[in-house]
Amino acid sequence: MSISLGGVCEPGTTRVNKTGGWRTFRPVFDYDKCIKCKLCELLCPDMAVFPRDDGFFEFDYDYCKGCGICANECPTEAIDMVLEEK
Amino acid sequence: MTVIRTLDKDKMSVAEGSYAVAHAVKICRPNVISAYPITPQTHIVEDLSQFMADGEISNCEYITVESEFSALSALVGSAAAGARCYSATTSQGLELMHEVLFNMSGMRLPVVMTIANRAVSAPINIWNDHQDSISQRDTGWIQMYAEDLQESSDMTAQAYKVAEDKDVMMPAMTCMDGFILSHVYEPLVLLEQDLVDEYLPPYEPEYTLDPKNPLTFGAFADPTAYTEFRYLQQQAMDNALPKIEEAANEFYEIFGRYYGGLIDEYETEDADIILMAMGSLVGTIRDVVDKLRAKGIKVGLLKVRTFRPFPAEAIRNAIKGARVVVALDKNISLGLNEGALFTETKASLYNTKIDVPIVGRMIGHGGRDIPVKTIEDIVEEAKGIISSGINTESKYADLKEDLL
Numbered sequence: 254m255s256i257s258l259g260g261v262c263e264p265g266t267t268r269v270n271k272t273g274g275w276r277t278f279r280p281v282f283d284y285d286k287c288i289k290c291k292l293c294e295l296l297c298p299d300m301a302v303f304p305r306d307d308g309f310f311e312f313d314y315d316y317c318k319g320c321g322i323c324a325n326e327c328p329t330e331a332i333d334m335v336l337e338e339k
Numbered sequence: 340m341t342v343i344r345t346l347d348k349d350k351m352s353v354a355e356g357s358y359a360v361a362h363a364v365k366i367c368r369p370n371v372i373s374a375y376p377i378t379p380q381t382h383i384v385e386d387l388s389q390f391m392a393d394g395e396i397s398n399c400e401y402i403t404v405e406s407e408f409s410a411l412s413a414l415v416g417s418a419a420a421g422a423r424c425y426s427a428t429t430s431q432g433l434e435l436m437h438e439v440l441f442n443m444s445g446m447r448l449p450v451v452m453t454i455a456n457r458a459v460s461a462p463i464n465i466w467n468d469h470q471d472s473i474s475q476r477d478t479g480w481i482q483m484y485a486e487d488l489q490e491s492s493d494m495t496a497q498a499y500k501v502a503e504d505k506d507v508m509m510p511a512m513t514c515m516d517g518f519i520l521s522h523v524y525e526p527l528v529l530l531e532q533d534l535v536d537e538y539l540p541p542y543e544p545e546y547t548l549d550p551k552n553p554l555t556f557g558a559f560a561d562p563t564a565y566t567e568f569r570y571l572q573q574q575a576m577d578n579a580l581p582k583i584e585e586a587a588n589e590f591y592e593i594f595g596r597y598y599g600g601l602i603d604e605y606e607t608e609d610a611d612i613i614l615m616a617m618g619s620l621v622g623t624i625r626d627v628v629d630k631l632r633a634k635g636i637k638v639g640l641l642k643v644r645t646f647r648p649f650p651a652e653a654i655r656n657a658i659k660g661a662r663v664v665v666a667l668d669k670n671i672s673l674g675l676n677e678g679a680l681f682t683e684t685k686a687s688l689y690n691t692k693i694d695v696p697i698v699g700r701m702i703g704h705g706g707r708d709i710p711v712k713t714i715e716d717i718v719e720e721a722k723g724i725i726s727s728g729i730n731t732e733s734k735y736a737d738l739k740e741d742l743l
């Protein structure tokens with residue numbers, strides 16, 4: 254691959270930029286506490302929180318950078334930040 | 340070849356420097372002009388907005404914005420959409436653009452912008468020196484400095500020619516001294532549409548923003564590729580060196596006017612003392628050279644027309660035979676106590692076999708007048724350097740000790 258003039262490329266390149274590799278802490282849901290308020294989905298700066306058919310959410314760990322915003326904002330403390338293991 | 344003006348008297352008019360530049364921009368057929376007025380650049384964009392209001396520029400959008408940051412940002416988008424773009428700014432306005440200057444060059448968008456050079460704050464000062472553009476020398480913009488009004492106007496077309504060259508594709512600043520050139524009236528030839536059309540083909544971008552064929556400009560580059568982007572930008576700057584010469588020669592063929600390409604030499608061939616400078620100061624030195632040559636003093640002038648890319652080789656060749664070189668700078672690198680032209684010329688001699696004494700003299704900051712007498716004193720001092728060596732490597736030549 255060579256660099257195009259000015260680095261112009263097809264859209265959607267962030268898909269191959271798996272920013273999840275930068276993570277130190279990973280968020281984990283406790284579905285017993287979740288009230289499906291969607292705040293975590295709305296506030297994730299990396300769009301790494303996805304809705305499921307049952308109304309709960311899931312993380313896309315390929316792109317979650319572990320910033321902890323979702324855990325901080327969750328009104329029921331349904332998200333734990335857990336240290337990543339090697 | 341030295342400065343050549345074959346000015347057709349029938350075509351000549353008297354115009355203000357800003358008007359001449361605005362007219363040149365119009366004749367270059369821009370598609371988007373975006374600007375925020377700031378002294379002493381204001382007249383350029385005022386004239387352009389008047390042309391727009393009078394319907395004299397077709398196929399063009401004029402965007403009035405709330406700051407210089409927005410002015411250049413709007414042009415990043417416009418240039419990416421394939422438009423030939425123009426802006427003008429100065430001083431604090433240029434410094435406010437700093438971040439966008441990098442984006443523009445990194446995205447390889449060949450925008451042309453006139454800088455009506457002015458000192459920077461604090462203290463507030465609206466008069467001319469070169470601190471504003473010199474402070475932006477590492478942003479990846481081509482930088483050229485004009486000696487007079489005719490050159491300021493003609494440089495606009497030349498800048499588009501170089502910037503839009505497929506081997507270059509870098510934005511360009513054409514620098515004219517604020518007030519000294521921007522607000523002065525001189526007899527000149529305003530650029531003619533038919534000749535510019537022959538000289539400057541329409542801009543054909545490699546890529547364009549188009550909803551039907553979406554593309555990403557200025558995307559993320561992690562450490563595996565960022566270095567290569569910088570490398571390619573430097574390569575484009577290297578390519579610009581011969582292209583600037585070509586653009587000047589081709590301009591001469593069509594318009595009959597030549598100002599030098601990267602540099603211009605005046606009476607340097609047998610000169611013991613060579614003074615080097617950029618911008619309108621060159622004109623003053625030209626007169627001093629004439630005056631002193633008449634008295635038998637072997638002094639010459641090296642006009643540095645292109646500062647980025649830095650024409651190290653051309654400068655080395657021009658000064659290698661001198662017995663002393665004085666670089667005159669209207670800027671200072673604080674903490675180094677040197678002007679940029681001096682530092683870079685001195686650096687370009689290191690690791691070569693050329694051993695010519697060179698000193699830097701800073702002069703004319705904040706619009707302080709540079710009378711002929713000051714230049715003559717500098718030459719007098721240079722004579723002393725030939726006989727007894729360098730005393731002070733770099734200093735202000737026109738410091739008022741009584742104010743300190």
Ligand code: SF4
Binds near residue numbers: 317
């Ligand atoms: S930790 Fe940050 S990046 Fe990851 S899901 Fe939560 S908000 Fe998004």
Ligand code: SF4
Binds near residue numbers: 290310330
């Ligand atoms: S913010 Fe907390 S409670 Fe709301 S949907 Fe997300 S995990 Fe559930």
